[in-house]
Amino acid sequence: PMHDTSDRYVIIFNGEILNYKQLKAELIEAFGISFNTESDTEVLLNAYIHWGEGCLSKLSGFFAFVIYDKEKHDLFVARDRLGVKPLLYYIDEDKFVFASEMKSVLAYNVPKEIDWASVRQYLTLGYIPEPDSIFQTIKKVPAGTYMRISKERIEQKKYYQIPEKPIQNHTIEFQEAVATVRTIVDQSIQDRLVSDVPVGAFLSGGVDSSIVVASASQHTKNLHTFSIGYHDAAYYDETKDAELVAKTFGTSHTTYKLTKNDLIDHLFYCLDSIDEPFGDTSTLPLFLLSKKVSSKVKVVLSGDGADELFGGYNKHKAEWLVKHPDWKLMLAKVMAPVTKNFTGSREGAFGDTIRKMNKLTEGMKLSDSERYYAWCSLVNDRTLNDFLTIGNKGEEEYNKRRAHSLRRFNHKKYDFNTVLNTDLELVLGSDMLHKVDSMSMASGLEVREPLIDYRLVDYVTALPAEYKRNAKTGKDVLKQAFKEELPKEILNKPKHGFDVPLMDLFSKELKSWILDELFTEEFVKDQGVFRWDYILNIRNVISKSGNYDEAQLWSIIVFQYWWKKFMK
Template sequence: MCGITGLFAFNEIGRMQAIHMHKATEVIAHRGPNASDVYSSHFVHLGHRRLSIIDLSEGANQPMHDASGRYTIVFNGEIYNYQEIKEQLKNKGVNFVTSSDTEVLLYAYIHYGKECINLFHGFFGFAIYDNEDNSLFIARDRMGIKPLLYSIDEDKVVFGSEMISLLQFGIEKEVDPTSIFQLLQLTYIPTPDSVFKNIKKLPQGHYMFIKGKEVSIEPYYQLKKQCISPLNLTYEEAQEELLKVMDASIKERMVSDVPLGAFLSGGIDSSAVVAMASKHTEQLQTFSIGYKDEPLFDETHYAELVAKKYNTDHTAFKLTPDDFYNHLFGMLDSYAEPFADASALAVNILCRETKKKVTVALSGDGADEMFAGYNKHLGEWKSRNQGILAKVIKAGLPLLKQLPQSRNSALGNKFRQAIKFGEGLKLSPQERYWFQCCWRDTETTRSLLSLDFKKQIDESAFLQRKAQLTQHINGEGINDVLFSDLDGLLVNDMLHKVDSMSMLNSLEVRVPFLDHRVVEFAMRLPSEYKIHGNMKKRILQDAFKPLLPEELYKRPKHGFEVPLMNGYKTALRSWVNEMLDKDFVANQGVFDVNYTESLKNTIFNSSNYDQNQVWSILVLQNWWKKYNPSLNKA
């Protein structure tokens, strides 16, 4: 895993931006501390930072060229089946000079063209330049595990693994108010848009092809089209097949020339990965994170049960609130686009500590989105199959709203969930899905904004973006919700969080559940195999039950929550005051000053608020101060 960046100039004006190539490469040094280089021709320039995983020799450094010198590649990711593809290419007469997957990818493109992508098992963002016909091929993996951003104007195309690279090329930092509006509702800005009007994210399963001055972006993989025909398997047969496809995926992801371990939260997903990975190595190293002073959020006991069962070399990091506060600002400073999932704080520390022992870690990400593991999935199933409980909650909603709501207490969180469930019952399936995705509903979000900023939101664009995120919802079964989560929540929140935090710490994270063959298998299963009654992730739980400690099945699911509320009042108080300073807010022009003044009072004198809603505002304000973007005030 690495970091890439590049420039394709259309003219001499665009070519002048090549003076920024080394800086654009250097600012992503955290993604690849082992080697760095830049390739330059007249109009095309490619930069690479290397985190060595496969073939640690200097010969595998990038940018890499083919034997003729015609083709040049920069590549971020891993191709797990590269040995198989390598044998096919050898039969075509290719002589390889390294044992890297990069060289295999390069020659696969030379021999198969754009269709080479369909051969790859893995995750990637790469660019290949053909200097004879002056073309550049850029691609992002099927599931969007690896990021790729770009900017196009009349003089050039620039691209990279992170937005910070693109900003080195002098791109105007003009804020997209509609994106900010989305951020404050979702905690992230969905693909293909970004916080800046002239920077976009290449969607998962897409490629960009540039030749001369022509630029095209096309899909090469669409998950839903791969899952049209349902699988005709009994529930028992489906369980057996799930174990087979997962074992194959994990086995592929165990290949590494550097130390490899696994995250182990104590939940079903990561425990399942550890159970299978342990079969393919002598002693797996595992890592978990917990909270010394917050038993509601601490799950290390369950992780230790799994570690003991499989005799892993286990390390549990027990954190205090000060651990979060001490690493908070370094993490925030790494965001070139505001991102407000607070659990990134914990993921950052987990990755930092894990990196001290291994360079590659397996993760259970993706299972919740494929197998219906979130509380909102159970809520949606109950909304579509209304029983007595749904009717009682709907009737009692006015009373429930009077009760304290908080993610920081078990009872308060139950009240919060019940209220959100009751409010959702009033809505259509599409509107309910959007409501469940949002941490703050649309009209509430609008109410905290300044009058001028509200005028700048493109309402038509907002509705189009919302429709894109809800396009799969049809109100039948639960798979429509899962397709939507895979397209939206997973790519823009979960995978972005893991990539940004792991690469900030030069750690590669592999996600076996997101092998495209596993995903296609899961999404062709009937909804009732995934959720039924009060059981979420039904088939995943049942298939792995013989392999996991019984105690894991008697515990509630916890998210990767981070205790922040007390910090707002104590260690972070001065920062909160700075971010919500009256003069700063007024000059910035995003929020209603009366709202932010009231919010400060609530934060410092109450506990009856959602810490994550506050976090999204503080993250945006911190980013704004760092990047000082332009905003066309009405």
């Protein structure tokens, strides 16, 4: 904690204020403040003292902080615009407990009452969207929100909002948008290179991290870049692409090639870093990469958020196809009776193609909002209800939360920007940014995401949808901004997820642990969440090394491990 000079205010702060030097100069000029340190914490505290909640609109960076006013006996709580830094809290008549991690809140004897609507959300999506958590008693401060808490009242207000209605500023020409995106991205990266320690960059070999490296290498000498691959799983390995980018921009590059033993050795460290069920399959490789990189540098840039902002996911490509049918969609329809007889999988090119085609043909039958949710989900509602034994517990609240997540689709005119704006609110903060912060911080590494700088988000959300996603490509305006520098192989490569070959581990090296610890009849029936015949079916698949949706299976494994740790 830091106190101001009068000792009236005290702040606890997690994050970085990137423009603190400019704010410091502004505070000195306007109020004649004498600063005692060179820290951004002191600048932030004084910014609040003199500007109140108005300071939030001046901040550039990623942050979660709480300020206590000893004179008024009230608390001011705030979180950054897009939710890079987490902030959880518990409140009752006697106390207000806040922390960046669930286990820190639970340390204060907070009641552990399961939120069954959250369980439904988790098993459907693979994560629990803010402001809710796995426990009824603990909430998350939503992104772009501040709270005032006193004995008399609790006020919560949004100070930053992803557009509710789609905006399409057609007065901006495409080439003008390309130039502006380039300028903002370059500035955002320069801002995030300012540090007391060397700054490196994650380099997957995909477009987004390559763009970050292309820009960063122009503004810093001897940029260190890092990529991760697998010795015995070629489908998941992009290290050759990463090495091509590193060579193009002259970075000091390190490639980490993982083995099965690496994954197994770090699995439990990774799972123990998850204090709320979180089922993203890229959690483990990100944890491993962060662990290895933290021995070289303490701060890295990443390309996270560009897919949500610019429409880069395969689901965005599929959505565009549904709304602008061409031969690919016709082929998917014709092949549907055949592909539905195959089990989709992320384990190889064929299985992944089947998985995507099956999702596409299922989605074509749904409304815009239902299709969006289906393509975000691991399972549909019917399947979820089939394997749960909790009756209708949490169902009504789950349906309310789902409807709130999809509220943007209620506006009469459908717009592809509706999909992207919903992603920015639902998926980006609660899934992507949560994963990156929790896994990197558990490894002692700070990750900075220049492609979701609020200035870029404000500009891009207002651009016509076709500037982002069109028949040929996703992230078009972003790619065009860097097309002169990026190798063509990188610019034109299809989207590749940051996954890990899980199913092979589940049916071999991890089989006995899963069957004997997590999926036993005694544990499952005592737990009272899953139907035993459903778990028995999974046991049979694992025992026979059969095919199963590994993302869905991973989410259940994580849930069972978490339950044993926190609820037994």
